[in-house]
């Protein structure tokens with residue numbers, strides 16, 4: 001599971017550091033979920049609307065996922081082993097990108113499970129072909145035919 005917290009909430013939560021990842025570009029600019037700082041500043045001063053930021057950020061995550069999928073799968077694995085993974089940041093705006101990051105990862109998790117299910121179905125062996133009873137019928141015909149022919153002789 002993936003949850004989102006403000007950094008202040010996380011600081012007071014008593015969560016172990018291994019369960020918390022800060023995705024603020026000011027604190028952790030190298031994180032795969034951190035947007036560029038100037039995007040957040042544009043959001044704050046009104047140059048970017050939230051829908052526009054949302055669009056750009058999701059596009060950014062998709063292209064990062066294409067380039068380095070294993071970094072995203074590592075986050076998913078961390079969110080499945082030993083409790084929830086908590087994403088935090090210091091956004092001062094009404095909306096925060098951490099909610100979009102959580103949506104993206106959960107979408108990825110659902111898709112990965114769908115891909116896994118398809119693979120399992122494909123690996124299933126084909127059902128056995130039902131030719132045995134037909135062989136039996138052919139044999140019965142061969143055995144019965146001479147007797148039948150004989151009894152018809154005058």
Ligand SMILES: [Zn+2]
Pocket residue numbers: 089090091095096097098
């Ligand atoms: Zn944020």
